[in-house]
Amino acid sequence: MxxxxxxxxxxxxxxxxxxxxxxxxxxxxxxxxxxxxxxxxDQYSYDRQHKSAANIYRINTLLTLQGGTPINNGSCSPPIAPTLKKDFPEVEQFTRIVHTGRLGAKQHLLQYGEKSIFETDAVYADSTFFDVFNYHFVYGNAIKTLDDPYCVVLLQPTAIKLFGNTDPVGKTISINNDYGKHDFKVTAVIDESLGHSHIKANLLMSMNSGGMGGFTYTNNEWAAYNYAASYIRLRPSANAMALDQKLPAFLNKYGADRLKQMGMSKQLHLQPLTSIHTTGGYKSEMSEPVDxxxxxxxxxxxxxxxxxxxxxxxxxxxxxxxxxxxxxxxxxxxxxxxxxxxxxxxxxxxxxxxxxxxxxxxxxxxxxxxxxxxxxxxxxxxxxxxxxxxxxxxxxxxxxxxxxxxxxxxxxxxxxxxxxxxxxxxxxxxxxxxxxxxxxxxxxxxxxxxxxxxxxxxxxxxIKNKDVGFNQNQQIILNFYTGDAQDRIPALCDQLRTLSEVKAVSQADNYPSQEVTRDWLFYLEGSNGETGKDISMVTTDEHYAKALGMTIIGGRDFREGDSGRVLLNETGARSLGLNAETAPGKRIYPQHEANEPVMYFEIAGVTKDVNYNSLHDGIKPLMLRYNMRQARANVIINVTSSNYSALLGKIGSIWKQHLPAIPFTYSFLNDDVQKLYxxxxxxxxxxxxxxxxxxxxxxxxxxxxxxxxxxxxxxxxxxxxxxxxxxxxxxxxxxxxxxxxxxxxxxxxxxxxxxxxxxxxxxxxxxxxxxxxxxxxxxxxxxxxxxxxxxxxxxxxxxxxxxxxxxxx
Incomplete structure (x- = not known):
């Protein structure tokens, strides 16, 4: 040798x-x-740190609405998980998570004394959350951490921003968001040192704390409201495949009448917890999976x-x-x-x-x-x-x-x-x-x-150069996440319109590149609820189409005071059997009012189709609804200036006049669109x-x-x-x-x-x-x-x- x-x-x-x-x-x-x-x-290690990871499953929903394509959701209706535990002895425990960012409250103002910070990715969680999932507790422990109303568990980075390296357990902070301003008691601080999780959260609020948490806590809707990320932990001896095969009969037992009434079909299936991060194709994910x-x-x-x-x-x-x-x-x-x-x-x-x-x-x-x-x-x-x-x-x-x-x-x-x-x-x-x-x-x-x-x-x-039906360049986006800030939007918009570099300013509850979470089934006047078509809805003011450069191809744009009127995109009009010439002036009814159609909308015009979301997906029926009271949370500013530094300085000054206590933040629409890819x-x-x-x-x-x-x-x-x-x-x-x-x-x-x-x-x-x-x-x-x-x-x-x-x- x-x-x-x-x-x-x-x-x-x-x-x-x-x-x-x-x-x-x-x-x-x-x-x-x-x-x-x-x-x-590292990617395959997600969620494997939980002690019972092999027995934890998420309840997913395959939802098909009338006239729509099947949608895979990584979530389900609120009552499904607790009822599964009640009906099936093989289900040992359940828990649900509601991500507020998908439901309007994208950012939260946290205050403790003189210290205040903005945080994203806040969730409501059931009191059973730490019975199902394991985390390392920096302060506090898992016992009854989320049992009481208005309790909050902070992730360590958030806790450090507010309290430094001191123990915050027992202290009270205020959380101000789209659901109002409330005081929360800090019951624990956790970190992710045990391993990565697909659950992306900076703070966990107890489910019975009002807002969407309180709504979820008491919700008994089996067909709609498929927004709750729901998990079950099976007993070690249970057979997940056998339980999965029982789900159609289970759903039929509780939701058949409501599903028929709403004209939708729905299937439930169980997904192993450890496969969530590496499986794409599901809507309503809390974090971006890796294919x-x-x-x-x-x-x-x-x-x-x-x-x-x-x-x-x-x-x-x-x-x-x-x-x-x-x-x-x-x-x-x-x-x-x-x-x-x-x-x-x-x-x-x-x-x-x-x-x-x-x-x-x-x-x-x-x-x-x-x-x-x-x-x-x-x-x-x-x-x-x-x-x-x-x-x-x-x-x-x-x-x-x-x-x-x-x-x-x-x-x-x-x-x-x-x-x-x-x-x-x-x-x-x-x-x-x-x-x-x-x-x-x-x-x-x-x-x-x-x-x-x-x-x-x-x-x-x-993708970068395709005509998506709206102007994504020279668009500045401002976000408003607290109720008191949203109340000041109209005055702020009026002052922004006085700037010579600003072509148009619009307020809306959503804008391109963001997921549209509201959709209803609509049917034409003279038809019935069984012919309803699924149409997504964005609430806007009269400046929205102009600000985004959307083209009106039939009828007219919104006017001030156009309450009860809507704009449909071409695909939405076609789904109802209409076109750009025949749609204006027609009345459409939301299907949940089918038994007593006292609520309707009148079609003011038809817009050219826009790719509202990723080019991975086809264009879906979309409705713009005029409602100044609900058109909150976002302001879109269409500008002409090439000197963005000077312009942003002017916009920042106007912001400080109306919102002196809130930091000035903004984004560019084309950057938001690129994040889709x-x-x-x-x-x-x-x-x-x-x-x-x-x-x-x-x-x-x-x-x-x-x-x-x-x-x-x-x-x-x-x-x-x-x-x-x-x-x-x-x-x-x-x-x-x-x-x-x-x-x-x-x-x-x-x-x-x-x-x-x-x-x-x-x-x-x-x-x-x-x-x-x-x-x-x-x-x-x-x-x-x-x-x-x-x-x-x-x-x-x-x-x-x-x-x-x-x-x-």
């Missing part, structure tokens, strides 16, 4: 380029592989990057086989068996892999903050202290070493001693052929990744980075192979130069073989890339058409990259002195 180690070290130091390429390639591959595995493991297909793609990229690094080792080892052939012959003559030689060469591979891992660790520490920023994750160095990390690192080192050294070991050990000692280095295996296959495989992977970058970029650019933007940035890594590692291997090719043809190049060959001719001579391999890779990769990217685009209702030029560009970039890398060695060989080349041995 000592002899093997000496020989290995001598070979590695003698071939510094070969060694450097392999160690750096394996190091970079290991960095990418390690981080991606750590990131994926499991994205995680699988990242794992695939991690494996491919490591494989590319291993291929470099295989190619360079077999290319330099001639230099090791006589060593193999001598070892065999003096009694070495094949297993001894295989052990030697695999040991050298493992030594290189170990060196790569040693270099990878400081690189990972250095790049960790950048990777975290890119993936919006929080992977910490403390992960390095875990046993699982070192097991993972050891596994990567062993697999990489054995994989990269396997073919060279068996190839070199197969040499016949008599032949190699006579100078014949051939054996039954075709190393050159295998090298070509491996190079083609590397470039297939590179072209696939480059094609992915091009298609993703094109789709994101399409945050997952795609992160995907694009992540794939860009790791694709560059893969291409760089491939390029290092290509550089090494081109250097070896030039070295092997030294005398040939010298003869050609003596006979008059130009530098260009010699360069093209060395480059054409690699270009042929790149062309073969392009032919193989193109149909695979087309299929994969076509599958990804299916998640968008509005998407680009994949064009031939995208793959042609990917292939051209791969060929250009090949030419650039190979040309470095080719030109160096072409410029060498032919006299020295002809003397070379």
């Amino acid at each position: 000592i002899n093997f180690l000496k020989v290995a070290i001598r070979n590695l130091t003698r071939n510094k380029t070969f060694t450097g390429i392999n160690i750096l390639g394996l190091a970079l591959g290991t960095v990418c592989c390690l981080y991606i595995i750590m990131y994926v493991n 499991s297909s994205f995680l699988h793609l990242l794992l695939l990229i991690a494996v491919l990057i490591q494989v590319i690094a291993c291929i470099n080792f295989m190619n360079l080892s077999t290319a330099h086989a001639a230099k090791r052939a006589k060593e193999v012959g001598v070892r065999k003559v003096i009694g070495a068996q094949i297993k001894n030689l295989v052990t030697q060469f695999l040991g050298e591979s493992l030594l290189l892999s170990c060196c790569g891992v040693v270099l990878a660790l400081p690189l990972l520490v250095l790049l960790l903050p950048y990777f975290n920023q890119l993936t919006n994750a929080d992977i910490r160095l403390s992960f390095f202290s875990s046993v699982s990390f070192w097991l993972l690192l050891t596994g990567i080192m062993l697999v990489s070493g054995l994989l990269s050294g396997s073919f060279p070991a068996f190839y070199l050990s197969a040499f016949k001693p008599i032949k190699v000692l006579k100078g014949n280095f051939t054996n039954r295996l075709s190393a050159a052929g295998v090298r070509r296959v491996l190079v083609v495989f590397q470039f297939v992977l590179s072209i696939l990744l480059i094609s992915g970058i091009i298609v993703i970029y094109s789709q994101l650019n399409f 945050e997952a795609e933007i992160n995907l694009s940035a992540t794939i860009n980075l790791f694709t560059l890594m893969a291409i760089f590692i491939s390029g290092m291997g290509l550089f090494g192979l081109s250097a070896f090719s030039a070295e092997q043809r030294t005398k040939e190049i010298g003869v050609r130069k003596v006979l008059g060959a130009s530098v260009l001719h010699v360069s093209s001579l060395l480059s054409k073989d690699f270009l042929k391999l790149t062309l073969i890779a392009f032919i193989i990769a193109t149909p695979i890339a087309w299929w994969l990217m076509n599958q990804w685009l299916q998640s968008f209702s509005y998407r680009i058409n994949i064009s031939w030029w995208m793959f042609a560009l990917a292939g051209s970039l791969a060929m250009l990259f090949t030419v650039c890398v190979v040309s470095v060695q080719a030109i160096k060989a072409a410029l060498a002195n032919p006299v020295k080349s002809l003397r070379a041995e």
